Amino acid sequence: MVHTAVLTASLCGCMKWDYEISEEFNVPAGGLFIINEGNFQYGNGTLSFYNPDNGDLLNEIFIKANGFKLGDVAQSMTIHGDTGWIVVNNSHVIFAIDTDTFKEKGRVVDLISPRYIHFVSDDKAYVTQLWDNRIYIINPRTYSITGYIHVPGMTMETGSTEQMVQCDKYVYVTCWSYQNSILKIDSETDEIAAKLEVGKQPRSIALDCHGKLWVMTDGGLEGSPYGSEEPRLLRIDPDKMVIERLWTFDEYSSPRELQTNGSGDRIYWINDDVWSMSVDADDLPEMPLIASKGTIYYGLTISPESGEVYVADAIDYMQPGTIYRYDAQGNLISEFSTGVTPSAFAWK
Numbered sequence: 001m002v003h004t005a006v007l008t009a010s011l012c013g014c015m016k017w018d019y020e021i022s023e024e025f026n027v028p029a030g031g032l033f034i035i036n037e038g039n040f041q042y043g044n045g046t047l048s049f050y051n052p053d054n055g056d057l058l059n060e061i062f063i064k065a066n067g068f069k070l071g072d073v074a075q076s077m078t079i080h081g082d083t084g085w086i087v088v089n090n091s092h093v094i095f096a097i098d099t100d101t102f103k104e105k106g107r108v109v110d111l112i113s114p115r116y117i118h119f120v121s122d123d124k125a126y127v128t129q130l131w132d133n134r135i136y137i138i139n140p141r142t143y144s145i146t147g148y149i150h151v152p153g154m155t156m157e158t159g160s161t162e163q164m165v166q167c168d169k170y171v172y173v174t175c176w177s178y179q180n181s182i183l184k185i186d187s188e189t190d191e192i193a194a195k196l197e198v199g200k201q202p203r204s205i206a207l208d209c210h211g212k213l214w215v216m217t218d219g220g221l222e223g224s225p226y227g228s229e230e231p232r233l234l235r236i237d238p239d240k241m242v243i244e245r246l247w248t249f250d251e252y253s254s255p256r257e258l259q260t261n262g263s264g265d266r267i268y269w270i271n272d273d274v275w276s277m278s279v280d281a282d283d284l285p286e287m288p289l290i291a292s293k294g295t296i297y298y299g300l301t302i303s304p305e306s307g308e309v310y311v312a313d314a315i316d317y318m319q320p321g322t323i324y325r326y327d328a329q330g331n332l333i334s335e336f337s338t339g340v341t342p343s344a345f346a347w348k
Contacts, residue, residue, distance in 0.1 A: 022067035025058070025102050027051070032301070032310065033084060033099075033346040034323060035074045036339030045074030045088060046339035047102070050323070052303070057336050062086070062095075065102035070095070077346040080119045080140070084346060087114045087127075094127065096143065099348050106143040111136065118164035118171060120187045126164060126171060133159035135173065137190060149190050151175065151183065165207045167238050172213055174202040178226045182215060184241055194241045199232045204258030208279040209265045213238045216258040216269060219251065231255050233269075233284070247284050261328075262304030270297045274311055274330075289330045301345035308333070312342035 031051045038044035047062040047070055062070045071091030078085045083105060086095045094108040094117060113130040119140070120126065126149070127136040133154040137147040151161065160177035170193065173183040182202055184194040200220040207213060213236040220228035231253060235245040249255050255271040260279075268276045273288030274297060290311065298321070299312035307328035314321050321342040325333045 023064045025061065025065055026100055031348045033077055033348065034338050034342050035077050035086065035344040036321065037074045037341045037343045039317065039340060040073055040090060043069055043072045044340055045070045045072060047074065047086065048338040050336065055334065059338060061102045066104050075114065076116050076344045078117050078119065079346050079348060085117050087117055089113055089115065108138055108143050108145070110145065116163055118166065120171065128161035128164065128173060130160050130177060132156060135161050147190065149185060149192065152192070154179065162203055163205045165205050167207055167211060170238065172205060172238060174205050174215060176201050176203045196236065196241045198234055198243065200226065200229050204256060206258050206260045206267060207264065208260060208267070209263060210279065211238065212236065212279070214258060214267055216255055218254065218256060257300040259300055259302050261302045261307050268300060268302055268309065270300050274300065274309065290326055298341065299343040299345065304347060310345065314341045317341050
């Protein structure tokens with residue numbers, strides 16, 4: 001953080017970012033990006049970077065590196081090669097940044113309400129959307145929208161596609177808000193090959209070491225016109241698109257943030273506490289891995305190398321949140337503060 005440069009003003013869609021003084025960064029090869037979503041319509045989403053090797057923490061790195069704010073509701077981040085792609089939901093934009101310097105390399109604009117980005121290749125990626133019945137196809141090299149995948153039976157008013165994982169040439173997508181299915185997309189033809197109903201509002205999805213899909217539904221909201229039901233955890237055969245196992249949670253619980261470890265033999269999730277179980281287990285665990293302690297656990301990630309567990313505490317959704325770092329056995333290692341409402345992670 002030595003040199004500074006003055007940048008000029010820029011427009012993206014209907015939102016304006018005011019360029020200020022920027023700083024220079026150059027971080028090590030490994031590390032953890034933390035996406036702090038901020039508050040809806042406040043434009044206070046931020047990006048943090050943490051180095052597990054020495055405990056160094058850098059907050060608000062996007063504005064410091066680029067001289068302008070990240071935007072309104074930072075939703076997710078995906079790293080492809082040496083580029084980090086930050087999806088900013090209510091600003092209708094995806095920023096591409098250099099993962100070493102945090103400098104902007106380009107941006108995708110004219111999105112409705114982007115949620116997640118998944119790379120099929122260096123030349124093609126899918127972007128899921130809220131309030132849209134299409135999955136966007138983009139060319140990452142040109143930062144342009146090149147096409148759409150229309151989801152049958154989904155309207156613009158209730159349209160929602162969410163998280164994605166890939167197995168062989170197929171991309172599997174959860175259809176979340178007001179929806180009940182997962183999609184199987186042929187990434188070579190961009191056509192929907194199959195659709196499977198799994199329960200109300202499937203959001204999280206993961207792929208285990210056996211090539212099985214795991215999906216977690218939130219069951220909808222009580223009082224919603226869409227109705228509600230008990231949340232579910234499902235294991236799915238992706239080839240046959242059939243449900244192999246199904247577990248249910250208490251109706252008024254809130255399971256979310258389904259994750260796997262680096263070897264794919266364990267799954268993790270938040271349901272007030274942090275829970276974990278083997279992918280070969282027959283029953284849900286009786287005791288959590290990490291008990292809540294007056295916290296609002298909001299985001300979760302597992303180190304693909306060490307198996308350490310990082311859980312984000314939103315506290316009150318207004319002040320800077322806290323990240324708790326645990327070892328694989330659930331023992332607290334350290335904690336540190338980030339931006340407002342830390343919610344998502346990306347490993348460098």
